[in-house]
Amino acid sequence: MNTAPGPKQNIVLIGFMGCGKTTIGRILARMLxxxxxxxxxxIEEKAGTTISSIFAERGEPYFRLVEAAILHELAAPGPQRVISTGGGIITRRRSRRLLKQLGYVVWLQAPVEIILDRTRRNRDRPLLETEDPKSRIQALLDHRQPHYREVADLEIDTSGLDPEETACGILESARYHFAH
Structure with missing residues (x-):
């Protein structure tokens, strides 16, 4: 893959929480x-607090503003990177535009039951702090799917794939994308 400086060479992972963005992103970065x-x-490093605290103290709209500002910083020219985003980053139009500018955008997906299973043990999921997390996941997915689709260059269902297999597939698709 061409590793010339510039934001267009990044691989950006989007998708709902629990779809493997961080795990697959680390593998991709290692491969590249x-x-x-x-x-x-x-965001947590720059804010000096956790995302859960930001949500609790300032609310989701404030968090989305901070998220967009940091995404804007990442859009500046620089070395090639693999970027894992938060699941709701696509809810703001400005953030969707920035994602497209960052490089090759890959939407990682999984069925609701798998997302629920992958996230149920993690207490740092402020949007799932509800009595019915499965319904909440489905509602959020229904709302977000058109936005994910709008920015994605590639869509992958991670539910039946090993993270290494997924990363290899993304890498091959990204090579083709950047070559053309």
Missing amino acids: GCPFVDLDQL
Whole structure:
């Protein structure tokens, strides 16, 4: 893959929580020998607090503003990176435009039952703090799917795939994308 500086060479992973963005992103970055950026982790570092705390103290609209500002910083020219985003980043129009500018956007997906199974043990999911997380996941997915589809260059269902297999498939698709 061409590793010339510039935002167009990035691989950006989007998708709902629990679809494998962080795991697959780390594998891709290792394969490419480039930096891995976990946007949620970057937000926590810059804010000096957890995402759960930001949601609790300032609310989701404030969090989305911070998220968009940091995404804008990542859109500046720089080395090739693999970027894992938060699941709701696509809810703001500005963020969707920035995602497309960042490079090759891959939408990782999984069925609701698998997302529920992958996320049920994690207490750092403020949007799932509800009595009926399965219904909440379905409602969020229904709302977000058109936005994911709008920005995605590639869609992959991760439910039946090994993370290494998924990363290899993304890498081959990205090579083709960047070559053309």
